Amino acid sequence: MKVIDTHCHLFFDSFDADREEVVKRASAAGVCHLINVGIDAETNAQSLELAKRFTNISCTAGLHPHHAHEITDAGLDEFEKFVAANPVVAIGEVGLDYFKSQAPPEVQKKIFARMVQLAKRYSLPMIVHSRDAFKDTLDVLKAEGKGAVKGVMHCFSYESSSFYELLDIGFLASFTANITFKNAAALLEVAKKAPLDRIMLETDSPYLAPQSFRGRRNEPANVAHLAEFLAGERGISKEELGRITTDTAVKFFGLKGVL
Ligand SMILES: [Zn+2]
Numbered sequence: 001m002k003v004i005d006t007h008c009h010l011f012f013d014s015f016d017a018d019r020e021e022v023v024k025r026a027s028a029a030g031v032c033h034l035i036n037v038g039i040d041a042e043t044n045a046q047s048l049e050l051a052k053r054f055t056n057i058s059c060t061a062g063l064h065p066h067h068a069h070e071i072t073d074a075g076l077d078e079f080e081k082f083v084a085a086n087p088v089v090a091i092g093e094v095g096l097d098y099f100k101s102q103a104p105p106e107v108q109k110k111i112f113a114r115m116v117q118l119a120k121r122y123s124l125p126m127i128v129h130s131r132d133a134f135k136d137t138l139d140v141l142k143a144e145g146k147g148a149v150k151g152v153m154h155c156f157s158y159e160s161s162s163f164y165e166l167l168d169i170g171f172l173a174s175f176t177a178n179i180t181f182k183n184a185a186a187l188l189e190v191a192k193k194a195p196l197d198r199i200m201l202e203t204d205s206p207y208l209a210p211q212s213f214r215g216r217r218n219e220p221a222n223v224a225h226l227a228e229f230l231a232g233e234r235g236i237s238k239e240e241l242g243r244i245t246t247d248t249a250v251k252f253f254g255l256k257g258v259l
């Protein structure tokens, strides 16, 4: 089986002791590529270093909504310079998060709008984080993207109707192991019925370990468990699910030499 972990954060301290082994374990589990997703200037730079070190890792440039209130105008200029100068495969993660965030919604919306404009200017796909903010997320994407920006809503956790609204604006959704949680029946239903060529898979490591490992550090190798779980729920082989979602991710991020 081949599968791609389209969203992980390997720069966190929790991987300092065994980062190399974590990457090796992913390869051994059939995870042929990892998208390491930055959340601010510091982690974007760390992600770039990781992408230089490991051929099976690509990096992005992101500014997580929780950090939206920390960035200055000069910081935004630096962000754009970083995007222009480096081989990032996406703008993200960026978005809106109204669940216990220090960053006020108005500030988040302003920064998110700038990020959509940037994605458009550099013809890069977006990785969008959205929590308790679906309507505003969609409004900003429609107003600023004007149909010319492609993206994925990562860790999709909204209801079925929201999933199809996303598809309507040309977006994809990626699912994490939260679909394996015992209380996630409705979300699992969305993942089971979704058109297979409009979804991707991710771990969001080190967060969101699958049900059987809950409470432990998550790692990219576990995206293989997720593929197997969803394939079982959909009544298809894990190879088929892996092949189709990998194809989608390769095209979406413009990955070279992965297949
Ligand atoms: Zn996120």
Ligand SMILES: [Zn+2]
Pocket: 007, 009, 037, 093, 204
């Ligand atoms: Zn994330």
